[in-house]
Amino acid sequence: MAQRIDVKDLDVYYGTFHAVADVSMMIEARSVTALIGPSGCGKSTFLRTLNRMHEVIPGARVDGTVTVDGVDLYDPAVDPVAVRRQIGMVFQRPNPFPTMSIAENVLAGVRLNNRRISKSDAADLVETSLRGANLWKEVKDRLDRPGSSLSGGQQQRLCIARAIAVKPQILLMDEPASALDPISTLAIEDLIAELKNDYTIVIVTHNMQQAARVSDRTAFFNVAGTGEPGRLIEMDDTRTMFSTPSVQATEDYISGRFG
Amino acid sequence: MTATTTSRPDARPSTRDLLTRPDTRRRVVDRLMAVVVTSAFLIALVPLVSVIWTVLGNGIERLSPYFLVVSMRGVFGGMDAGGIYHAIVGTLMVTGFATLISVPVGLLTAIYLVEYGRGRLARAVTFFVDVMTGIPSIVAGLFAYALFAIFFGPGVRFGVVGAVALSVLMTPVVVRSSEEMLRLVPNELREAAYALGVPKWLTIVKVVLRTAVGGIVTGVMLAIARVIGETAPLLITLGVIDSINYNLFEGRMMTLPVYVFRQYSQGLVPCAPEAADCIATINYDRAWAAALVLIAIVMLLNLGARLVARYFTPARGH
Numbered sequence: 260m261a262q263r264i265d266v267k268d269l270d271v272y273y274g275t276f277h278a279v280a281d282v283s284m285m286i287e288a289r290s291v292t293a294l295i296g297p298s299g300c301g302k303s304t305f306l307r308t309l310n311r312m313h314e315v316i317p318g319a320r321v322d323g324t325v326t327v328d329g330v331d332l333y334d335p336a337v338d339p340v341a342v343r344r345q346i347g348m349v350f351q352r353p354n355p356f357p358t359m360s361i362a363e364n365v366l367a368g369v370r371l372n373n374r375r376i377s378k379s380d381a382a383d384l385v386e387t388s389l390r391g392a393n394l395w396k397e398v399k400d401r402l403d404r405p406g407s408s409l410s411g412g413q414q415q416r417l418c419i420a421r422a423i424a425v426k427p428q429i430l431l432m433d434e435p436a437s438a439l440d441p442i443s444t445l446a447i448e449d450l451i452a453e454l455k456n457d458y459t460i461v462i463v464t465h466n467m468q469q470a471a472r473v474s475d476r477t478a479f480f481n482v483a484g485t486g487e488p489g490r491l492i493e494m495d496d497t498r499t500m501f502s503t504p505s506v507q508a509t510e511d512y513i514s515g516r517f518g
Numbered sequence: 519m520t521a522t523t524t525s526r527p528d529a530r531p532s533t534r535d536l537l538t539r540p541d542t543r544r545r546v547v548d549r550l551m552a553v554v555v556t557s558a559f560l561i562a563l564v565p566l567v568s569v570i571w572t573v574l575g576n577g578i579e580r581l582s583p584y585f586l587v588v589s590m591r592g593v594f595g596g597m598d599a600g601g602i603y604h605a606i607v608g609t610l611m612v613t614g615f616a617t618l619i620s621v622p623v624g625l626l627t628a629i630y631l632v633e634y635g636r637g638r639l640a641r642a643v644t645f646f647v648d649v650m651t652g653i654p655s656i657v658a659g660l661f662a663y664a665l666f667a668i669f670f671g672p673g674v675r676f677g678v679v680g681a682v683a684l685s686v687l688m689t690p691v692v693v694r695s696s697e698e699m700l701r702l703v704p705n706e707l708r709e710a711a712y713a714l715g716v717p718k719w720l721t722i723v724k725v726v727l728r729t730a731v732g733g734i735v736t737g738v739m740l741a742i743a744r745v746i747g748e749t750a751p752l753l754i755t756l757g758v759i760d761s762i763n764y765n766l767f768e769g770r771m772m773t774l775p776v777y778v779f780r781q782y783s784q785g786l787v788p789c790a791p792e793a794a795d796c797i798a799t800i801n802y803d804r805a806w807a808a809a810l811v812l813i814a815i816v817m818l819l820n821l822g823a824r825l826v827a828r829y830f831t832p833a834r835g836h
Contacts, residue, residue, distance in 0.1 A: 312709065343713055344715030
């Protein structure tokens with residue numbers, strides 16, 4: 260089910276602005292890959308190119324290939340909507356649909372796509388997805404309450420449940436815990452550790468301890484200056500990256516000397 | 519720094535002094551502004567209260583169930599008879615049909631502007647919507663008349679012509695208010711839907727419109743309230759009639775504003791001294807009562823809009 264992602268010579272542009280330059284990396288299946296780097300280095304932009312979400316912004320375009328299971332996501336025959344069904348995404352700020360209940364939020368991927376689902380299948384999907392997101396016990400008695408009635412950390416786990424309910428192969432997370440308190444962050448991190456058994460996970464984080472705690476491999480992005488494109492500086496096993504990185508800039512960033 | 523302050527305590531005013539020193543100027547200005555704002559509010563209230571008071575005082579006497587359910591057919595002179603049923607029917611049908619035209623056109627335009635429109639075309643649409651907002655209503659009436667006169671010849675007067683005239687006035691209001699409401703929908707919700715693999719059109723229908731529907735309904739109701747009192751364009755396009763007409767596609771129709779105008783312009787009735795059944799001021803009385811009904815309809819619409827908006831507003835947690 261989980262797939263690995265093979266990125267080759269990827270350049271991202273917003274109009275005439277060259278945002279990310281020349282990234283090649285291999286993202287392993289059933290593992291957590293963390294993207295770290297200072298603000299504006301293009302790690303979020305890069306993450307959004309992995310499920311073609313960056314195309315939502317007018318003027319954004321990409322050169323290079325992102326291959327999943329032998330298929331280039333940027334092949335003209337590929338439908339970006341289908342890509343996003345296979346590669347889910349969790350955002351920085353929890354964004355449950357305010358008009359929907361907790362259960363409806365979990366089913367949003369099904370219902371919004373006008374797919375029919377029987378009552379019992381829907382109930383099963385809600386339960387397995389919420390269990391998968393470690394939220395079931397907390398909300399099982401109030402599934403018909405609005406999603407916005409939950410705390411921030413619970414809302415974020417609801418968003419993760421919503422993302423895994425469409426049964427993607429890969430989960431992208433854009434700073435999923437940066438708006439949360441330490442306890443909710445811990446809950447999300449535990450969840451990531453469980454989810455990697457079934458999914459390929461790519462997570463952008465500003466928190467280097469978090470990258471060290473949750474990820475198997477870490478990629479460090481950096482940017483030479485404003486107006487310059489962000490670049491992948493190096494990528495290695497997380498343990499190696501945090502103990503003996505091969506590039507000086509990585510060591511400077513990780514040890515807090517800049518950024 | 520700290521050391522110098524402690525060694526020379528008199529160098530700066532004490533904390534007590536700083537916290538309790540009266541700032542007279544600010545207090546006076548604060549008081550003054552409160553008075554100005556409150557009196558501006560009261561002045562704005564004067565015409566509103568006065569209008570309601572006058573219309574109620576002059577209109578309530580003539581208002582009766584009978585007045586609401588009969589037309590003016592066969593009523594003449596100072597007869598103590600006649601009502602506004604035909605005008606209520608005309609107002610509701612013509613305004614309803616105008617809404618039927620304006621809401622799809624206006625809403626789709628707003629969706630285009632917010633979700634799809636880029637560059638020159640979107641700017642042109644926005645510009646012309648702004649221009650349309652300023653069109654005098656009599657011009658809208660002449661436009662609708664001229665448009666239908668091409669097909670039906672001069673002197674054409676029926677319900678749809680009036681509805682088209684009203685929709686020319688109504689559409690820009692619907693576009694503007696819906697556009698505002700759609701822009702208020704957070705982009706995060708659109709992205710959340712896209713990330714679930716929901717196509718753009720379904721995202722617009724099921725997330726964006728669903729989230730904004732309360733505000734859109736309120737905007738539509740305000741647009742209706744804006745045109746339901748229009749007189750001039752309907753005088754041109756619908757004409758004047760004393761009997762009931764349920765057919766929007768044929769024959770003249772009466773509406774409440776035109777009825778008010780018509781009654782008032784007929785003026786006092788010259789009653790013969792021996793006629794017991796003659797009321798000299800009957801035309802004025804009918805005009806005021808019809809005006810009262812028109813205000814009541816607009817108020818009911820606003821109330822309905824509020825209820826709908828409340829029903830659709832996303833439930834707040836806790």
